[in-house]
Amino acid sequence: MLRNYRLKNYNFKLIINVLVLGIMGLIFIHSADASYVSKQAMGLIMGLIVMVIVSLIDFQIFTKNAVPLYVINMILLIGVRLFGKEVNNAKRWFSLGPLGTFQPSELTKIIMIIVVTAFLMRHEDDLNKPKTLGKLILICAPPLYMILQQPNLSTTLDICFIVVAMVFVAGLDSKLIVRVVAVGVPLLAVFLWYVQQPYQILLKNHQVERIMSFLHPEDYANSTALQTNNSVMAIGSGGLFGKGFGSNTISDVSSSDVNLVSEQQTDFIFSVVGEEFGFVGCVIVIIVLLVLVMQCIQIARKADNREGMLVAIGIASYMGFQSFINIGVATGVMPNTGLPLPFISYGLSSVLSASICIGLLLNINLQGNRY
Template sequence: MIKQYKLRFYNFRLLFLLLAVSSIGVLLVGTARKDLMTKQITGVIMGLIIMVIVSLIDYSWISNFQWIMYGGNIALLLIVRLFGDSANGAARWIDFGFIRFQPTELAKIIIILFFARFFMDHEEDLNSPKTLAKSAVLLAVPLFLILEQPDLKNTIMITAVFCILIYIAGLSYRVIGGVLLIAAPLMIIFLMIVVQPEQKLIKDYQRDRIMAFLYPENEEYSDDTEQQNNSKMAIASGELTGKKLSGDQVTSVNDGNFVAENQTDFIFAVAGEEYGFLGCTTIIILLLFIALECIRMGLRAKDLSGKIICCGMGSIVSLQSFLNICVATGMGPNTGTPLPFVSYGLTSLVSLYIGMGLVLNVGLQSSAYNKELQKTIADKKEEYL
């Protein structure tokens, strides 16, 4: 379960990157909502403690409980479906009285850990129809429960992450080509259906967000485009160094509450206005380096499971960052996706830190560590003999 690791194999570079981006997140959340700053600090501290503990537990041992974790994940999603706390028309939280917990955020980590072990166990027959069908069914169950909350963005996010995981596991290019040939026309058909006023595939508010992105000039969707327009105005007003660094006292778009949910979905707008282009670039670079560090550690993993865990976490950080920034800058429809380690949200923050703890443990058991360990064991055997 817990091994004796050598400190020099601990990835302090990744730890520094996480501390840096989380510290920026605390500052931005405090700027957006001062009353939430203490909670965000608590979330960072809690996440760091849990991350360090998880990083010292053998991920191979944890993955032995893959089916228990899968079952627990389904149970949590069912509880949300049946007894979940609703907000803005969506039941996504379990209210414990002192804290609200969003199981979908933890589900992302569990799904990565589950399929990391599943794909490793089926590495030899990964491209067989039976294995592909089984993995699709196993994914479909939690996806259906997440979609029913309704939570379309996380349904798409988890599907995208799954595609990356199965590609990393060694999915045949022939299978990939076949899937793309089917998926491309299906996506076109889907878009043709959802733009129709009487469609039933997605919720009305989800359709309105898509229509607002496709037809921003249409006054019918002005309420949906206003948020993004104000977000772009806030980012543009920050110019190079931002209002906080330059001492500009001009009325703030964020302080005037022109951007709702600026502590979560539109936290990047706060960064743009307060710290300008330099602040936004710093956040993007830090998140990019975190994702690249995850991939680098995955390439040095001792087995396929570790490789999938690292690449899965790297994909979550990169995809969520991309979507959040696209929404804040008007380059994509409003999805309500938080910016990793920056946006307010204790469940999301702690879940990401759990995932990073797994990544750090993969790094502690890298191929270099195993070679040195084997050499040490061989030397001791020689001494004994």
């Protein structure tokens, strides 16, 4: 349903922020691998169009249809499991021929924000009851399990972080949070011990190796930890102001046959930023991303209803957690995982997913400024 919104209430600052990130992305991707630039530019144009269309549709239409969206999401996740394109022993993508690929798990992030919002609205008065939280876990479990089986641990954890943030803001009892932390920390220690055992069945071998290479990088310096170590080296080599545009020699695998940093146009795009533009360039990128997250939070605070606030918080968590994880991996402070940097990393699915989120934010902002 389209409404009569006023152009003066449109949040152009948010759009400008997104465009700045997109242009930065094109510059960095060009340095990483120029062959990806045209597709990324096309994705940004498509994303901008989708963003505007979604911004003019009442966001509550999506929350009212959370159940059909959930079902569609499950169909896509099951479909990609059965018929998806396999790359490096992972089935995460549908092949779209010359258009590239589509990754349903990127869409899952948005749909789960909508589904969790609808759930929290229905259980506003009994959120802290174990039965209610149990229902939420049962709702989240099927899509998370399907994504984990692709395998895609990073996206699974990303969605978990988003859901936890939304539940916290919705009014989770602080006493319950303390209890969860008291139980969760020992469980995490047990989990880390268990996945190192030869009989463990929770994670794939490569996932265990990534965790172990983070905990004991010296033992994996020439294998799993090599990429992260080289990413850190590339960032450090940039110094204060960097080597200059197009001068990446460490983060550019095409300049050497030793595969220093692979997938630098996606998961390790930040290594290109650090090497070419130095510490100053890294800080600028982080500031622009931080401003984006703060704009999301500001829209949440000004939303004229609780529903809009929860959706906006979910999107703020999406942008914030994903940025933190991507940069954390590139700088070696987190285990190696595959998450794109919003609007900067190459990936049409990622760009379209993030664009839909911004469209929802724009609509929430418009509804909060109708009068």
